[in-house]
Amino acid sequence: MPIKSLMLATLLPLSLALSACNSGGVSSDVSARQDTMKNWKDTKDSMESMIKSPQSFDAAKFKEDTQFLADDALTPWQHFQDKAAVGGANTTVWSNPEGFTAAAEKFKQAATNLNTVAQSATTADQVQPAFNELGESCKSCHQEFKAK
Secondary structure (H helix, E strand, C coil): CCCHHHHHHHHHEEEHHHHCCCCCCCCHHHHHHHHHHHHHHHHHHHHHHHHCHHHHHHHHHHHHHHCCCCCCCCCCCHHHCCCCCCCCCCCHHHCHHHHHHHHHHHHHHHHHHHHHHHHHHHHHHHHHHHHHHHHHHHHHHHHHEECC
């Protein structure tokens, strides 16, 4: 029994110390980027369902979604400054900062354009080209700058 007590007294503090050292988890920059992109995906999915099912097109909701994207399009880029906070990003974010900045600008412009078009739209057909442009900006950025 004393050997078990001795082992427990030795191993328990050691395991607690090791787990404390490993609790770094995801950096706040990575979490902020992931949260923003998740919100964008949820918003995109909402809009996409209206485009795929035009009879469900809700112009007011679509305008609200596009306004959110246009306003939030500035959010995540500040969280790509720390090269150690890689998360789901490809290292080309930091090795090709000009390309990454251009991709971010393309997304911001597409989000702004979609918001502008949505403000006067009454049908899914009217917003679909601008929505497709937004989707292409997401896809092209993810192809080059998101880890596979």
